[in-house]
Amino acid sequence: MVDRRGVEGVFxxxxxxxxxxxxxxxxxxxxxxxxxxxxxxAALVDWAAHGVPPSPAGWIITAARNRAVxxxxxxxxxxxxxxxxxxxxxxxxxxxxxxxxxxCCHPALGLPARVALTLRLLGGLGTAEIARAFLVPESTMxxxxxxxxxxxxxxxxxxxxxxxxxxxxxxxxxxxxLYLIFNEGYAASGGDTLTRDDLAAEAIRLARRLVALxxxxxxxxxLLALMLLIHARRPARVGADGRLIxxxxxxxxxxxxxxxxxxxxxxxxxLRRGRPGPYQIQAAINAVHSDAETDWRQILSLYDQLTVHxxxxxxxxxxxxxxxxxxxPAVALEIVDGLDGLDGHYMRDAVRADLLRRLGRRREAAExxxxxxxxxxxxxxxxxLAESLESVTGPPEVAEGSTGPPEVAxxxxxxxxxxxxxxxPPEVAxxxxxxx
Amino acid sequence: xxxxxxxxxxxxxxxxxxxxLDPIMQGLATLNDEMRASGTWVFHAGLHPGSTATxxxxxxxxxxxxxxxxxxxxxxxxxxxxxxxxxxxxxxxxMADIVAPLPIEVRPLA
Numbered sequence: 001m002v003d004r005r006g007v008e009g010v011f012x013x014x015x016x017x018x019x020x021x022x023x024x025x026x027x028x029x030x031x032x033x034x035x036x037x038x039x040x041x042a043a044l045v046d047w048a049a050h051g052v053p054p055s056p057a058g059w060i061i062t063a064a065r066n067r068a069v070x071x072x073x074x075x076x077x078x079x080x081x082x083x084x085x086x087x088x089x090x091x092x093x094x095x096x097x098x099x100x101x102x103x104c105c106h107p108a109l110g111l112p113a114r115v116a117l118t119l120r121l122l123g124g125l126g127t128a129e130i131a132r133a134f135l136v137p138e139s140t141m142x143x144x145x146x147x148x149x150x151x152x153x154x155x156x157x158x159x160x161x162x163x164x165x166x167x168x169x170x171x172x173x174x175x176x177x178l179y180l181i182f183n184e185g186y187a188a189s190g191g192d193t194l195t196r197d198d199l200a201a202e203a204i205r206l207a208r209r210l211v212a213l214x215x216x217x218x219x220x221x222x223l224l225a226l227m228l229l230i231h232a233r234r235p236a237r238v239g240a241d242g243r244l245i246x247x248x249x250x251x252x253x254x255x256x257x258x259x260x261x262x263x264x265x266x267x268x269x270x271l272r273r274g275r276p277g278p279y280q281i282q283a284a285i286n287a288v289h290s291d292a293e294t295d296w297r298q299i300l301s302l303y304d305q306l307t308v309h310x311x312x313x314x315x316x317x318x319x320x321x322x323x324x325x326x327x328x329p330a331v332a333l334e335i336v337d338g339l340d341g342l343d344g345h346y347m348r349d350a351v352r353a354d355l356l357r358r359l360g361r362r363r364e365a366a367e368x369x370x371x372x373x374x375x376x377x378x379x380x381x382x383x384x385l386a387e388s389l390e391s392v393t394g395p396p397e398v399a400e401g402s403t404g405p406p407e408v409a410x411x412x413x414x415x416x417x418x419x420x421x422x423x424x425p426p427e428v429a430x431x432x433x434x435x436x
Numbered sequence: 437x438x439x440x441x442x443x444x445x446x447x448x449x450x451x452x453x454x455x456x457l458d459p460i461m462q463g464l465a466t467l468n469d470e471m472r473a474s475g476t477w478v479f480h481a482g483l484h485p486g487s488t489a490t491x492x493x494x495x496x497x498x499x500x501x502x503x504x505x506x507x508x509x510x511x512x513x514x515x516x517x518x519x520x521x522x523x524x525x526x527x528x529x530x531m532a533d534i535v536a537p538l539p540i541e542v543r544p545l546a
Binding site: 108154156157 | 519
């Protein structure tokens with residue numbers, strides 16, 4: 001029995017691949033997209049009447065190709081492009097998909113454009129869906145996509161897989177786009193919660209594809225592990241009343257055990273390969289956090305490693321949280337107060353506030369909580385900070401250790417303020433020179 | 437094969453002293469030679485400062501100075517042949533290393 005949802009499932013899995021193959025045939029992104037969309041529309045009718053074909057993906061590609069050929073004949077303008085496109089060498093489906101990934105994440109495109117293209121062309125998301133997820137008007141998102149595709153066409157951004165020597169520069173750009181999509185889903189800074197869950201799931205799906213396509217890239221594997229370990233905690237992260245629950249207080253029974261064990265296994269695979277990088281180390285940190293007892297010394301040593309691979313104030317801030325657990329809040333506060341470049345990041349003030357509270361400096365703590373509350377737009381975080389503030393301004397008998405910065409201590413909250421139009425996740429240097 | 441315009445934007449005012457400028461000009465000359473040898477080079481030129489520019493509008497209306505406002509203006513440009521944007525960006529990257537900290541704008545010719 002074929003219904004809309006059956007076709008929808010094939011659509012999610014196969015849309016990107018089909019578009020990738022069609023771009024190779026015709027050298028034209030718009031033509032490829034239109035043809036694949038028409039093929040799926042036809043599938044809804046045809047499969048309902050005749051059942052799902054043995055190879056749904058093959059059916060879609062053949063149908064899309066026929067439609068595109070018809071159109072090219074009708075318009076007779078794209079002949080040159082077709083001839084040009086056919087010269088491409090590697091015609092395996094793997095190569096098609098990788099080419100599409102690298103064109104969507106090309107460093108000559110701004111990061112918002114890369115994110116939009118990736119969700120559109122690889123994820124098959126509609127313009128309206130992407131616009132909703134990123135809280136921008138649909139017309140803005142449509143314009144962004146048109147402009148990006150126009151630049152790919154007119155500036156001659158090549159439809160090819162980077163050479164081995166280019167990969168160290170290009171792969172981090174792809175990983176940054178996927179992580180940004182994931183964080184946008186994770187941060188849930190507003191809007192439709194369901195759409196945002198979908199974003200995180202889509203980022204994981206794309207990361208799985210990337211690992212399948214590039215099995216020898218440990219950072220891709222590390223990114224997938226990182227996403228899975230964070231995503232596994234999602235059900236436990238927010239209480240029934242919408243309240244944020246920090247890692248130490250989460251009900252581990254509500255973690256998704258399957259995702260945790262898959263993430264941990266990926267981390268072990270990365271360790272065996274012995275080529276660490278920023279995503280792998282962050283995944284390892286989250287794997288340690290998923291142990292029954294948190295080994296803060298191990299976490300601190302992982303942050304020391306991470307600092308070598310990806311320095312920066314955000315990493316230093318997360319490291320300071322681990323320092324507080326190992327060497328005490330006074331040492332950590334000294335580090336936090338010495339950090340530059342975090343003005344306007346609520347997490348800096350949230351961490352400071354917590355350290356000051358633990359040192360018994362309640363008035364300063366209250367001030368820092370207030371500042372942090374001003375700086376975040378997330379309702380759940382605001383509420384958490386307001387309660388923390390009460391704990392230091394209220395009666396003095398509030399139990400020590402009852403509050404703390406939300407999620408900060410687990411090193412998983414991702415970069416604070418990864419918002420629409422912001423730079424790449426600050427923890428991980430973006431390989432792209434010309435981004436933004 | 438496509439063609440790309442590589443533009444160097446430089447701040448208005450006096451050029452840097454010879455001890456800074458000379459190695460830059462030498463570097464650019466070497467790069468141009470390499471571009472010629474590889475069939476990449478199409479044309480290049482340096483420009484007098486923006487203050488020497490005249491803008492002409494319909495009806496013979498003239499204004500003194502460059503069209504765009506600002507403290508930086510086009511100082512020179514190179515037109516190259518390249519297979520695609522990646523190749524053009526690689527050449528531009530080498531040029532940017534020579535003229536650092538000045539940026540290179542890469543635009544495809546229509």
